[in-house]
Amino acid sequence: MKIAMIAAVAENRVIGKDNDLIWRLPDDMKFFMEKTSGHHVIMGRKNFESLPPKYSPLPNRTNIIITRQKDLFIDGAHVVHHLDEALEIAKDNGEEEAFIIGGGEIYKLGLAVADIMYLTEIKASFDGDAYFPEFDRTQWTEIDRINHPIDSKHKYEFDFVTYKHR
Numbered sequence: 685m686k687i688a689m690i691a692a693v694a695e696n697r698v699i700g701k702d703n704d705l706i707w708r709l710p711d712d713m714k715f716f717m718e719k720t721s722g723h724h725v726i727m728g729r730k731n732f733e734s735l736p737p738k739y740s741p742l743p744n745r746t747n748i749i750i751t752r753q754k755d756l757f758i759d760g761a762h763v764v765h766h767l768d769e770a771l772e773i774a775k776d777n778g779e780e781e782a783f784i785i786g787g788g789e790i791y792k793l794g795l796a797v798a799d800i801m802y803l804t805e806i807k808a809s810f811d812g813d814a815y816f817p818e819f820d821r822t823q824w825t826e827i828d829r830i831n832h833p834i835d836s837k838h839k840y841e842f843d844f845v846t847y848k849h850r
């Protein structure tokens with residue numbers, strides 16, 4: 685099973701503020717929805733709580749939530765206490781590509797086990813309180829980069845970048 689991380693990251697590595705996203709980039713949201721649809725998605729408890737009610741749990745995906753709380757039960761989702769446990773569920777279900785979908789604390793855990801990263805690199809910096817972890821670029825090969833320009837629906841330019849672990 686391939687382990688993927690998928691994130692939208694600002695130039696200063698910011699990914700969110702006050703447990704919410706900062707930017708509105710519909711084509712990036714569409715990319716996320718299409719890429720992860722039908723797959724296992726693994727997320728931190730805070731990221732799960734930040735999802736709008738309409739997308740909670742994320743539809744058409746097996747949602748797995750990581751928490752240290754022993755008594756947390758969430759309707760329509762698996763609740764686990766370790767990343768390994770989450771990956772085990774995905775593997776046992778015959779998943780081919782499991783997605784670690786954040787936030788910052790969970791990306792940090794995921795970096796040690798990920799095979800591939802789909803990063804939407806936004807060409808701007810933001811004030812925030814959640815970050816994508818710094819990663820050793822000598823360990824990752826950029827295999828794809830597609831630019832998305834500013835337009836009427838997208839206030840910021842960004843690149844869809846794929847990095848493969850060496």
Ligand SMILES: NC(=O)c1ccc[n+]([C@@H]2O[C@H](COP(=O)([O-])OP(=O)(O)OC[C@H]3O[C@@H](n4cnc5c(N)ncnc54)[C@H](OP(=O)(O)O)[C@@H]3O)[C@@H](O)[C@H]2O)c1
Pocket residue numbers: 690691692693698699700701702703704705727728729730731732734750751752753765766767785786787788789790791793814815
């Ligand atoms: N730009 C993007 O692509 C993107 C994607 C996802 C999220 N975000 C943003 O990221 C922010 C949330 O990220 P965050 O870093 O604050 O929180 P998070 O990673 O979503 O969740 C943190 C929580 O995960 C649990 N956890 C963390 N490490 C654990 C471990 N080792 N073992 C067991 N449980 C563990 C804890 O839950 P308990 O407290 O319940 O124990 C912890 O409070 C939001 O602003 C969100 O909008 C951005």
